Amino acid sequence: MKALQDHDPSIAKPIDIVDTLVEALKEERKTGRFPREKFGKKDEPSTFKIGIVGGGISGLYTAFILKHLGIDYEILEANADRMGGRIYTHHFSEKAHDYYDIGAMRFPNSPIMARTFDLFRLLKMGEPGKPRDSETVLIPYYMTGRNCPTRYNDITALTQTEDDPFKVSTANGGTVPATRVSHKVTAEILDDAYDLARIMAATEARQRAYEYLMRHDKFSLRDYLQNVEGYDPETVHWLETTDSASGWYDMAFTENVLESLAFAYNDASNQNKEEKPTKWWCIDGGTSVMIKRLLEKLDQDKIFRGKVVNKMVLDGVGEDKKLPPHKVVVTTSNYHTHAEETHTYSAVINTTTLGALQKMDLTGMELPYGMKTAIRVLRYDTSTKVGIRFKTMWWKNPGFDIVLGGVAKTDLPIRVCVYPSYNIHDSGPGVLLASYTWGQDSERIAAHVSTNSPHDDKGLKELMIYNLARLHTLNARFVENRRVIAENWDTHHAWDWSKDEFSAGAFALFAPGQFSTLIPHLLRPASDGRFVVVGEHASANHAWIVGALDSAVRGLKQILTRFNMEAELGRMIEVFGDVDELKQEQVAKQVIISMLTEEQMARLRLGRPIQAVAQVMQT
Ligand SMILES: Cc1cc2nc3c(=O)[nH]c(=O)nc-3n(C[C@H](O)[C@H](O)[C@H](O)COP(=O)(O)OP(=O)(O)OC[C@H]3O[C@@H](n4cnc5c(N)ncnc54)[C@H](O)[C@@H]3O)c2cc1C
Structure with missing residues (x-):
């Protein structure tokens, strides 16, 4: 970090635009040219309802907070079969440990992950270092394991x-x-x-x-x-x-630095007998247990499955543009029948991926151009996982001796092989996450993965057996290893997130320049302050549940500020904690800007909303 130490930053003087904004708004109202509802006016409580688009972890957590605050909500989820989005556990059968996590699967107990562990605690899933009870499902995840091979340049090694x-x-x-x-x-x-x-x-x-x-x-x-x-x-x-x-x-240097924050451990608070200190945790039964527990806390009659949101309109932006907007009208299409219906909300919190959001008709939402660009351009990565159930857990046998979970890495196509931590005490059949890939590595494996896996996965079985045999070959036993692995093969399941119709990608992974130029437009409220974008991508912690959770609190801060719900805002922060990525002062400025049209911004000589938002984010 020599470059940073040598640098003497001259931090630009913050431009305070809020006074200018407020004065200008007063003038606009006097002349009757300000068509928006007065800032701070609260909707009638009896009709105030928030629409949550998407029932992944950020949508469910948003609902959980709203329920706690006594604010009405509805969740519209496109998937007719399951909730949870990118938290998705595939069960080969009903038997214990006969599963693998297709999405989120492990959690480092680092300060940045605090909200995830807070939620585990609230859902009684367990706490690192605390005694277990009958409801506890949080168990250690062994990242390093023992005897996990590493193979590069055709050489397998156990230690380096x-x-x-x-x-x-x-x-x-x-x-x-x-x-x-x-x-x-x-x-x-x-x-x-x-x-x-x-x-x-x-x-x-x-x-x-x-x-x-x-x-x-x-x-x-x-x-x-x-x-x-x-x-x-x-x-x-x-x-x-x-x-x-x-x-x-x-990908962006910034993305990699932020990703590394997740690994800034808090060792002192996290001691465990089996591995000192235990830094990683996972959920016994699969991460979907978290979704099940959250769903149990919500009102079932407020959750609508199989409702594909395909259109949103800010009411009042229609025939007669003079009408003040009071609601957002959301159109859904039934996943199976395509029958359409509308839902009306005071505000909407969108939690879908940007890929899903871009496909909706948002013409009537008055979204600023900067936000539309961010929705289209911000980059996602892809990821593929291949879970294999073997008749016996051959990797625990003498000669392999991989008995304490862990991860193997290689330059073979499978790239990363994960020995699950949840089945280390089992014997008999067991599941191996044979390959976990991202980016180009994922695309190459995904070429063998159908949307109907394990059916039609052409060539995948042969590829996996060959790769696993090579990876685990410490000596001349390749042929023997291949035979053992092939004979033990029972069944498999694979998932390519780029082909997932509801997410169209695995997680946000920004390209150079995207954090500094596009994220301010995504994190601002829009459509008269009645629309916010929430989810893993709209956070500083991409590809982590904690990013999705933090973004939910940020989105609610913006909505509660918009409707002047100070008491609720205070209660939320008291119980669920704040997010430090957006200060309350910035939120207030963003909300004011979101209530202006582009024409008003220009008329008030405040610059286009794009510049105004950029100024707010800098202050
Ligand atoms: C392969 C992989 C591994 C990961 N590993 C980890 C990990 O180990 N630890 C960790 O903490 N995190 C991990 N993550 C990240 C974590 O899973 C995500 O950050 C988090 O689940 C995202 O939640 P979300 O609510 O933002 O989005 P989603 O879970 O994608 O939820 C969005 C929801 O919107 C729904 N939807 C889409 N379109 C529409 C529509 N038109 N109308 C209505 N609903 C719609 C979707 O069906 C979905 O349910 C991983 C992710 C992946 C993909």
């Missing part, structure tokens, strides 16, 4: 004590500079690049680190390591190979 176990350095005929090949050195390079995360975690330096991050947001991680830190391309290729998915380093 040698400097160049995979013979990739120039000294051994490879391409990586000999001084940069060891596991220790690569870890140090990444630690150094991600030091910003630690700096950001320390409150007093956060603003400075944020400034630095935004100035370097134009870089991909690859550009940053090569052009700012000065590493050669071969070292960076090697880092990416051992650390992540193929091509992952072409």
Whole structure:
């Protein structure tokens, strides 16, 4: 982090636009030109209802908070078969542990994940370090395990004590500079690049680190390591190979720094007998248990399944534009029959992925251009998982000895193999997450995965057996391993998130420049302050449940502020905690801007909403 230490930031003077806005609004009202409802006017409580589009974790958590606050809500979920979205456990059968998690599956107990663990506690799922009871389902997740192989450059190794176990350095005929090949050195390079995360975690330096991050947001991680830190391309290729998915380093440097925040552990608070300290946790029975527990807390008559939202209109933006908008009218299409119906809400919280949101007719929502661009452009990654049920858990047998979960990594197509932590005490049949891939690696595996898996998964079984046999070959036993793995194969199931009709992608993974230029437009309320975008993508913690949860609180802050529900806002923060990514002052400014039309902004000489929002986000 030399570059940061050397830098003396001149933080731009914040531009306070709120007074100007309020004065201008008063003038507009006097002249009768302000067509919007007066800021702060609360709708009649008897008719106030919030529509939540999407029943994934952010939608359900939003409903959970609203119920606690005594505010009416409805959830419209497109999927007719299940709730939970990207929390999805596939059960091969009803038997215990006969499953794998297609979506979220593991949780580091780091400070950034606090809200996830708070929710586990609220749902009585358990607490790290606390005694278990009959309702506890939180169990340790073993990230490192024991005897998990690593295989690169056709060499399988169990430990990486040698400097160049995979013979990739120039000294051994490879391409990586000999001084940069060891596991220790690569870890140090990444630690150094991600030091910003630690700096950001320390409150007093956060603003400075944020400034630095935004100035370097134009870089991909690859550009940053090569052009700012000065590493050669071969070292960076090697880092990416051992650390992540193929091509992952072409995504924003910012994304990678924020991702590394998730791993800033809070070791002292998290001690466990079996592995000290236990840093990771998972849910016995699968992460969908969380969805089941949340659903039990909600009003069943307010949850509508199989309702595909295909249109939203800000009422009043119709024939007669002079009418003040009082509601958002949402049209749904029945997933099976395509029968349409409308639902009317005071405000809508959209929690679908941006891919799903973009497909809705939002013409009547007066969305600002910046938001429309963000919805279309912000980048998602894809991910594929292959779960295999074997007749016996061969990986625990002598010769393999993988008895304490963990993860194997390789440059073979399967890339990452996860030995589940929930079946380490079982014997007999068992499930292996044989392959967990992202990005380009995922696309290549997904070419063998049908939407009707395990049926029609052409060539997948052969590919998995070959890869697993190679990965686990420490000696000349490849043929024998292949026989053992093939003979033990029982059945499999695979999922490619890019083909999921409800998500159209796995998780947000922003490209260079997208955090600094597009996210402000996504995080603002729109449509007279009656529409907010919530979900994993609308947070600083992409690809984590905590991002989805944090975004729900941010969205509710905006809606409660819009309707002047101060008491409810206070209660929410008291019980569920605040989010520090958006201060209340910023929220108020955003809300005012969201109540103006683009024409008003121009007439008031406040600049286009795009500039005004950018100013608000900077203050
Ligand atoms: C492969 C993978 C691994 C992951 N691993 C982890 C992990 O280990 N730990 C962790 O914390 N997080 C993990 N995550 C991230 C986590 O799963 C997500 O961040 C979180 O579940 C997203 O929740 P959400 O509510 O934002 O979106 P979603 O879960 O996608 O919910 C959106 C909902 O909207 C619905 N919908 C879509 N279109 C419409 C429409 N037109 N009308 C109505 N409803 C609609 C969808 O069906 C869905 O139910 C992982 C994600 C993936 C994909």
